[in-house]
Amino acid sequence: MLQINVENCTGCKICEQACPYGAIIIDPETKKAKVLDNCTLCGSCINVCRYKALSIKRVMIPLENLKNFKGIIIWGELENKNGQLQFKKVVYELLGKALELNKEINEPISVVVLGPPRISALIDELFYYGADIVYLCEHELLQEFSNDGYTTVLTTIIIDKKPSIVLYGATIKGRELAPRIAARLNLGLTADCTGLSINKQKQLVQTRPAFGGNIMASILSPYTRPQMATVRPNTFSKIKLKQPKKCQIEKISVKLEKQSIRTKIIEEISSKTELINIEDADILISVGRGIGSKENIKLIYELAQELKGIVSSSRALVELGWTKHPIQVGQSGKTVSPQLYIALGISGAIQHLVGMQTSDIIVAINSDPEAPIFKVADFGIIGDLFEIIPQFLKLCRKNKESSL
Amino acid sequence: MKIIVTIKQVPEANKVAVNPKTGTLIREEVESILNPFCEYALDMAVNLKIQNPDLKVEIIVISMGPPQAKSALLRCLELGADKAYLFSDRAFAGSDVWATSLTLKEGILKKIGNFDLILAGKQAIDGDTAQVPAELAENLGIPHVYYGFDVEIVKKRINVKKETEKGYQVIEVRLPALVTISKGPSSIRRLPSMRDIIEARKKPIEIIDAKSLNMSEKRIGLNGSFTQVVKIFSPPIKEAGEIIDGNDSVNAAEKLFMFLKEKKIV
Numbered sequence: 001m002l003q004i005n006v007e008n009c010t011g012c013k014i015c016e017q018a019c020p021y022g023a024i025i026i027d028p029e030t031k032k033a034k035v036l037d038n039c040t041l042c043g044s045c046i047n048v049c050r051y052k053a054l055s056i057k058r059v060m061i062p063l064e065n066l067k068n069f070k071g072i073i074i075w076g077e078l079e080n081k082n083g084q085l086q087f088k089k090v091v092y093e094l095l096g097k098a099l100e101l102n103k104e105i106n107e108p109i110s111v112v113v114l115g116p117p118r119i120s121a122l123i124d125e126l127f128y129y130g131a132d133i134v135y136l137c138e139h140e141l142l143q144e145f146s147n148d149g150y151t152t153v154l155t156t157i158i159i160d161k162k163p164s165i166v167l168y169g170a171t172i173k174g175r176e177l178a179p180r181i182a183a184r185l186n187l188g189l190t191a192d193c194t195g196l197s198i199n200k201q202k203q204l205v206q207t208r209p210a211f212g213g214n215i216m217a218s219i220l221s222p223y224t225r226p227q228m229a230t231v232r233p234n235t236f237s238k239i240k241l242k243q244p245k246k247c248q249i250e251k252i253s254v255k256l257e258k259q260s261i262r263t264k265i266i267e268e269i270s271s272k273t274e275l276i277n278i279e280d281a282d283i284l285i286s287v288g289r290g291i292g293s294k295e296n297i298k299l300i301y302e303l304a305q306e307l308k309g310i311v312s313s314s315r316a317l318v319e320l321g322w323t324k325h326p327i328q329v330g331q332s333g334k335t336v337s338p339q340l341y342i343a344l345g346i347s348g349a350i351q352h353l354v355g356m357q358t359s360d361i362i363v364a365i366n367s368d369p370e371a372p373i374f375k376v377a378d379f380g381i382i383g384d385l386f387e388i389i390p391q392f393l394k395l396c397r398k399n400k401e402s403s404l
Numbered sequence: 405m406k407i408i409v410t411i412k413q414v415p416e417a418n419k420v421a422v423n424p425k426t427g428t429l430i431r432e433e434v435e436s437i438l439n440p441f442c443e444y445a446l447d448m449a450v451n452l453k454i455q456n457p458d459l460k461v462e463i464i465v466i467s468m469g470p471p472q473a474k475s476a477l478l479r480c481l482e483l484g485a486d487k488a489y490l491f492s493d494r495a496f497a498g499s500d501v502w503a504t505s506l507t508l509k510e511g512i513l514k515k516i517g518n519f520d521l522i523l524a525g526k527q528a529i530d531g532d533t534a535q536v537p538a539e540l541a542e543n544l545g546i547p548h549v550y551y552g553f554d555v556e557i558v559k560k561r562i563n564v565k566k567e568t569e570k571g572y573q574v575i576e577v578r579l580p581a582l583v584t585i586s587k588g589p590s591s592i593r594r595l596p597s598m599r600d601i602i603e604a605r606k607k608p609i610e611i612i613d614a615k616s617l618n619m620s621e622k623r624i625g626l627n628g629s630f631t632q633v634v635k636i637f638s639p640p641i642k643e644a645g646e647i648i649d650g651n652d653s654v655n656a657a658e659k660l661f662m663f664l665k666e667k668k669i670v
Contacts, residue, residue: 001494021415023470038470041498041626043633056498056626079569147538147548172569176550179501179535183542188630189501191533206631209639211415211530218635262547262581266563267574277569283669307669325587326570331529332441332587340669361667363660365650374647379663383650391657396670399661 001056002035002045008053009033015045015054069225071163072098075154076113076126076134077173079277085119087126089280090169092238094231095130097196098167099239104198107164108132114153116143120249127244135161137252141261145173148261151180153254158185163226165204167196170230171279178230188221190229194358196236204229212331212354233279234337235358271324276310278327283309283340286329286356287317290345290366290385294322300344303389306396312336314346330355344385348373365389405459405557406519407449409485410508410537411442411467413476414530438476441525443483444588448555449523450484451589456557462486464516468496468507474609481604482596488607489515493614498626505539507624510617512544515610521562522582526551534584541582549575553587 002024011031015024023039026032033053046054074094078085091111098109110133111126113119117138126134137153158166158181166181168174170192182189195207195218204227206219221227278284285304291297297311304311313323315330329336331351341359346352348364348371356362357376364377365385374380381388413436446465453461465480467473468491477488491511499507512519522541527534534550541548553572554565564575564583596604614624621627646663650656664670 001497021470036470037494038472039494039497040470043636151542172551172567175534176538176548179538180542180548182502182535183505183539186502186630189535190631191501191531191535205634210532212532213639216637216639217633218637219631220634221631224630262577263549264576265573266576268568268571269573270568270571279569307664325567340664340667361669362645363663369647374645376642376645377647378642378645379660380645380647381650381656381660382647383653383656387653388650388656388660391653392660395657395661399670 002039002041003055003057004033004035005053005055006030006032008051010051010053012050014048014050018045018048066164066225069162069164071107071161072101072109072165072167073135073158073161073163073226074098074109074111074131075166075168075174075177076111076123077169077171078113078115078119078122085115085122087122088169088171088233089238090171090174090231090233091126092129093233093236094167094169095126096239097231097236098165099130101165101196101198101204105164105202110135110161110163112154112157113137114139114142114150116140123249124244124247127247128240129238130241130245132245133248133250135250135252137254139254139256141256141258144265145177146261146263147176147180148263149256150177151184152256152260153252154181155184156254157252158226166226166228168228168230170232174230178228182228187224187226187228190219190221193229193231194235196229196231203227212350213357232335232337232358271326278310278312278329278336279334281310281312281336281338283307283342284312284329284336284338284356284359285309285342285344286312286314286346287323287344288314288346288352289316290347291317291322292345294320296386297322299386299389302393303342303344306393307340307342309340309342314352343373343377344389346373347371348376405456405461405521406516407452407461407463408512408516408519408522409442409446409449409463409465409480410522410524410540411446411465411476411480412439412525412528412530413437413467413469413473414439414528436472436475438479439525439528439530441527441529441585442476443525445523445525445585446480446483446485447588448552448585452521452555452557453484459557464489464519466491466508466511466516468492468499468504468511471611474611477609478604479596481607481609482600484600486607488609490609490611491613491617492611493624495614495621495625498629499624500629500631501533501535501539502630503624503626503628505536505543506628507617507619508536508540509543510619511612514617515612520579521555522546522580523555524582524584526584526586537582537584544580544582546580546582547577548582548584549577550584551586552583553585554589555583555585 027034190206317323337358524537551567552564
């Protein structure tokens with residue numbers, strides 16, 4: 001529990017303001033800090049107390065016991081793109097990050113690839129991006145992703161290889177697979193990280209946003225190995241090596257029974273028009289209620305084509321039935337982080353902002369000068385998108401002609 | 405049929421921020437609400453109850469949190485749940501994903517026993533981790549399906565419509581199972597009536613402490629957690645962008661073009 005050193009406490013009230021749960025107050029009688037029942041021990045108050053009056057007793061186990069665990073394992077998530085299997089972009093991004101972490105710990109980097117038979121041709125690419133070893137497990141029952149099948153195989157590999165770190169993309173599949181593995185192996189797990197580094201004790205410091213991106217938290221898994229995290233796609237850069245690493249492939253054979261996979265896909269519906277996942281796009285042209293009518297969305301597609309971008313949308317349009325859910329950005333849709341995000345007629349409610357505010361460049365056009373989207377925009381125009389976009393398209397076309 | 409809905413009370417996320425100068429959290433009258441995704445899960449349960457009158461569905465909501473979380477459970481009772489349990493004890497404070505899922509598991513086994521289906525929100529808007537449901541499912545030894553937006557009961561199985569990156573899948577799974585809900589059935593969104601509010605006050609909410617779950621101190625709260633928050637800070641502040649007036653659309657389009665040219669996009 002939270003301990004208060006009453007002698008050090010000056011009753012300055014900084015802790016009171018710092019607590020996100022309103023769980024610490026200055027007692028009006030004693031003028032000292034007092035903890036209430038709803039304290040979650042999140043530690044927000046400890047960092048801000050200038051008088052060392054607050055502390056939480058945390059038990060540490062000797063680091064020596066953790067030294068048997070070595071290496072970084074990355075889950076090599078595959079996706080089916082137009083009928084062809086390939087690695088998701090986040091796999092390369094995780095490899096890039098692993099190369100960086102390795103400057104501090106210098107341990108082998110491996111990728112675990114699970115899939116149907118005859119996928120070994122895919123893996124050569126991984127050695128150009130930093131993999132030392134690929135653990136390959138091919139099995140008919142791994143053709144389709146399943147929590148049960150993939151958990152079984154991955155846990156087997158983790159137990160056998162004893163890595164110090166395991167990383168997953170915080171994708172739809174990664175986010176449901178990683179906690180299942182963590183629970184099976186009794187491990188700590190940090191979700192949706194946007195920062196990873198190694199501290200002086202050689203621990204993995206996992207940083208992630210919370211409260212819709214309004215605060216950041218750094219998290220350690222001090223007692224358990226491997227340290228596991230899911231990582232938000234489009235956060236880290238991939239690094240292509242001049243020389244590929246020496247190929248080392250280890251085939252893993254597993255016994256998998258059909259009955260042990262308790263879920264069955266009985267139907268699969270892909271929206272045909274939106275074959276490209278908006279999470280992978282470099283440029284997103286996002287449209288909101290300001291577009292006025294369904295027909296007007298044509299203009300947005302025109303702009304997307306000109307900029308070689310993909311169209312995404314706010315929740316409002318999905319609810320109106322003008323756009324489909326797979327392209328929805330925001331808390332109840334997808335979290336995107338493209339190079340360029342252009343928000344057209346989107347006011348920018350907090351639920352939308354949390355889904356896109358980490359984009360590299362944000363451009364917004366909106367007729368309402370008070371629209372919250374302008375607070376996160378790098379470039380904003382207060383005006384009518386139906387006048388500005390056609391003018392902009394003209395400029396793009398003129399520019400193209402003159403450069404020919 | 406017993407359907408358990410796991411819920412969480414959360415502070416309204418957009419009202420919590422860090423003062424970038426002092427590094428302290430700014431809290432302007434943070435109101436606690438029932439996490440919206442948990443409400444979707446509850447709505448789904450209520451929908452199933454209405455659609456399957458012959459199954460005699462009983463909806464039990466459970467939560468772990470401070471005594472104040474009782475108000476979120478009460479809201480669930482107003483919205484159609486039959487019974488509620490709150491696992492609340494100072495000793496649970498500081499629980500991470502693992503410790504939370506373990507406590508919920510013990511709570512379910514000791515207080516509810518057999519069940520058919522667990523519904524949970526896809527994530528809580530304060531932590532956004534989306535990890536407790538899968539860990540709970542694993543700890544209970546049942547399968548899980550994430551991101552469901554429609555559930556249909558077919559004898560001893562359910563068919564779940566599950567969001568995927570490009571559309572959706574229909575997943576068949578045998579009960580008992582756990583499903584997280586990303587969108588509620590739109591047909592059921594409504595405010596509780598006066599009658600619902602009065603009825604809810606007659607329904608039981610039981611508060612259960614660590615002792616009654618018979619869990620050792622080492623397995624709960626901060627001691628039972630594998631992850632630790634070591635620092636909380638403000639996200640790097642973004643420099644204010646350039647906002648221009650677009651009344652002159654030609655000029656505005658030109659400026660936009662120059663901006664994107666500078667960034668090497670056009």
